Amino acid sequence: MSDLSPLQKTLLDWFEKNRRDLPWRKRYDPYEVWISEVILQQTQMDRGVAYIERFLERFPTMEALAEADEEEVLKLWEGLGYYARARNLRKAAQHMVAEHGGTFPENAEAARALPGVGRYTAGAVLSQAYNQEEPIVDANVERVLSRLFDVDSPIKSSQAQSFLWETARSLIPKGLARDFNQAIMEFGNLVCGKKPSCMFCPLTEECEAYYLGIVDHRPVPAERKPTVPVEVASGVLVHDGYIFIQKRPEDGVWPGLWEFPGGNVEKGETPAEAVVREFQEELEWDVAPAEKIAVIRHGYTTFKVTLTAFLLRFTGEYVGWPEPVLHDATEGVWVSFAELDKYTFPAGHRKLIDMMSRDMRYAWLV
């Protein structure tokens, strides 16, 4: 380690003493590193580890994922959001089985040609699984480097990003990419976090932001996109103890996920009127709200969604479990409340199911 700069040596020494025992660090298997990295792009480490373990237990190999049913992959992904990433995992696995002998390619260009694999994921797998000198810049690395080198432009600007990627590449010590990339990410997670522990930091002498007393101003935040409020109404239609759900089309928002039918509340409409109209437009069914179940607020990309959910009943003459005329879905099924668990729903609808399962008003249904 004699050729290392003080910065490189300090980070590697720190990592040696503080590395956490994480699922993909047992073997640095390319498939496991890839799955772990994609899941961790969606969520915090603590929550992410549980998802990674569950995913790798169900799909332990590239072949198992390639052969998987898309519905099952989406179900395992439920709660992480950005479902396109789960679909891309499966598609990329199929491509790797067909074209790369079932392993993650060692070549950066081939890696980046895989569905859903960009500069970050390629760098993460190539450096950790194959020890290649490819950089990684995630939110942790952005924090550490923007403080160490006093990056004064907004962190997501092209100027800041090209500096960070170039710096991350130039810092990797020869032959030590795997440990160094993990060291800097782990350090950003455990020491140089959103509230940095400068008092206990071994890098204060290397840190420009610390020297200048501007740690709290680095990184410079990205310009925020304004949030857009959206009001939607959905209906839990119950008939003879069963509930109707439908599968969303392959294009548009939440492709392939299941939902309680409904849609946007239009200008001048109440949520109750909107849900009745939506059932008529989407399914050609006449329904009426029996009661309001809940109002659920949640965020989706830049949208701030207010979802009003109703318990619905048929108003017309419907015998048995009627077949819907699907105008905005690819499938529709009648299921018991317990069976809802088998299907993948967007976050707001899953929240609604959880609320109903705890609400005594619906003990007769649950």
Ligand code: SF4
């Ligand atoms: S001194 Fe503070 S801001 Fe600088 S690297 Fe250490 S923890 Fe981060």
